Amino acid sequence: VTEVTLSNTKLPSFIYNSETGEEDANKFFPDSLVLHLAYGYENWYGDEKAKHKIQIYELAERLDIADSEHRYYSNYEILGRHYSKLLAEKEFSAFGAVADTMTDSIWGSLKNAPYIMKIRLDDELAGKLFSLSKNQLSDPNSLKDAFNGLYITTADPANPANFTGSLTNFSMMQGYSKLVLHYRKELRELSDDNEEGKLIQVTPLSYTFPINKGARFFNRYTHQYTSEVEWESTDASRLMVQGLAGSYSKIDLSEMITLWADSLSNNQDSELAYGISGVDLVFYVDTLQDIDELRTPISSTLSIRHQDENGNPVYAGGTDKNDKAVSAFLYPSASYDKASNSYTFKMNQEYFQKAATGEIEIKPFYLYLPASSYNFNRVMLFNKHEEHHPKLKVKYVKYSK
Incomplete structure (x- = not known):
């Protein structure tokens, strides 16, 4: 479960034209919204080839401010706190079992930098973020009121009894994991009657919503121990x-x-x-x-x-x-x-x-x-x-x- 926050780049809105100092909805358009999740080499546990199906949803309510009296724990009840619409689904393995995952050759080229897995989210959410108003982009709290954050989970395996699985440690504090909105500015010819005509130039633009200390995030999980674990026993082997x-x-x-x-x-x-x-x-x-x-x-x-x-x-x-x-x-x-x-x-x-x-x-x-x-x-x-x-x-x- 994670929020996103505002970057240091201040924008009045995504349709703001810096050349005129005014908003111009006829020149700016959303393209895509991409979630970046970063992890390092061998920063996983278990079966590196295990295939997981990552699923992403939008949170339906704002996360409360965490303090000494209100903390987030692994048993946080998520039911009813995210929208039912699936924003994205992607098959993933920690190392080499599916496309768009880390391999030895990729790791060699990264030179100790983390691997970035990119997941394109639903275009409707891209449009929602692109349409954020000047007030909603004015400070992090206003952003979090308008967009509560994401719930990132994995689908249950079809046959849990025969699924070893793995755990991957995604880096959430170094600036590699983030949400990126891609949009564009279009320039068209003007006709004699001041009507826009032929498209002559497209300028790709992007804005990063960081995941960092300014965003609350935490893990949800349960432990399923077997009878091999001996509890509350001084005679445990x-x-x-x-x-x-x-x-x-x-x-x-x-x-x-x-x-x-x-x-x-x-x-x-x-x-x-x-x-x-x-x-x-x-x-x-x-x-x-x-x-x-x-x-x-x-x-x-x-x-x-x-x-x-x-x-x-x-x-x-x-x-x-x-x-x-x-x-x-x-x-x-x-x-x-x-x-x-x-x-x-x-x-x-x-x-x-x-x-x-x-x-x-x-x-x-x-x-x-x-x-x-x-x-x-x-x-x-x-x-x-x-x-x-x-x-x-x-x-x-x-x-x-």
């Missing part, structure tokens, strides 16, 4: 971390950390003292879940967070007795290490010591993919495994008082 509001893994380290309470407490009767020199939290990736025929890249990073009362990911850490904020980890994300096939989070030694001695409340941690609101990757981690289960590695020094 695997931990699945998935983006797009998918599953995340809850990690409770309270028992393991508080085991160090006695060793790290200032026990006056003991002749020995302990100090923490390093704490690593390690998760191992199950790469056997990957399928050769599908593109399922391992995420380069994995994030660790707490959750707020609304279930949203927040900074992981706590507050000590002096009201000092202490981060739980040195870095909120861990990079994938191919050699060990793992992610390692470096815990803050100060946090570990204060958490172990009860000075900081130990809240559950949650594993997320970075930018999970639009990251469609997933990571499968070992959980109940003899060798590759998650590990909390504590390095310490022991010394005499």
Whole structure:
């Protein structure tokens, strides 16, 4: 679901003649309205040859302003909020299975620029935008009142059970995805009685309605998990971390950390003292879940967070007795290490010591993919495994008082 907005080029209207400074409906005419959707090389997940049927509709009502109280989520109800008329339908695959899609040769010529898929929309909508008045083109809000935006979806496959499918990440923030109105200016001969006659010149013109930060856009989707995913179980054989509001893994380290309470407490009767020199939290990736025929890249990073009362990911850490904020980890994300096939989070030694001695409340941690609101990757981690289960590695020094 996306809006469009106005470009920096100011036009009183599309029939405005800059030569005369007046509107002239007899010289300007609409040609076409084309939606540009951009995506990068290998910026997809799953079967790159899977064929999808993209369908585009016009929104029937204005999107509300998004704020802290009103946000758009994946379960946004679209029924009744778009017109029934289909503006365009196009068969699409991420890579090479149908015409007008990315191929190796096209990617080589792009020199790292994204591929632009172009979809011509219904001529009636082109005429509607071409006829926008001076007031409707005066500011973005007036435009959005006149044209609410587009609903871009895919038709359900004919045989879902045998359809692997794919996800493609279209770039909506870099200026490549946009709506372009093509129109023309005609110049005709004038007869002796001032009547227009033979066409002598056609000047092609275009206007871009950008999709950028000035336009609200969001994804709608649902997850259809199979019985292979084990929910709410500490005995699950695997931990699945998935983006797009998918599953995340809850990690409770309270028992393991508080085991160090006695060793790290200032026990006056003991002749020995302990100090923490390093704490690593390690998760191992199950790469056997990957399928050769599908593109399922391992995420380069994995994030660790707490959750707020609304279930949203927040900074992981706590507050000590002096009201000092202490981060739980040195870095909120861990990079994938191919050699060990793992992610390692470096815990803050100060946090570990204060958490172990009860000075900081130990809240559950949650594993997320970075930018999970639009990251469609997933990571499968070992959980109940003899060798590759998650590990909390504590390095310490022991010394005499």
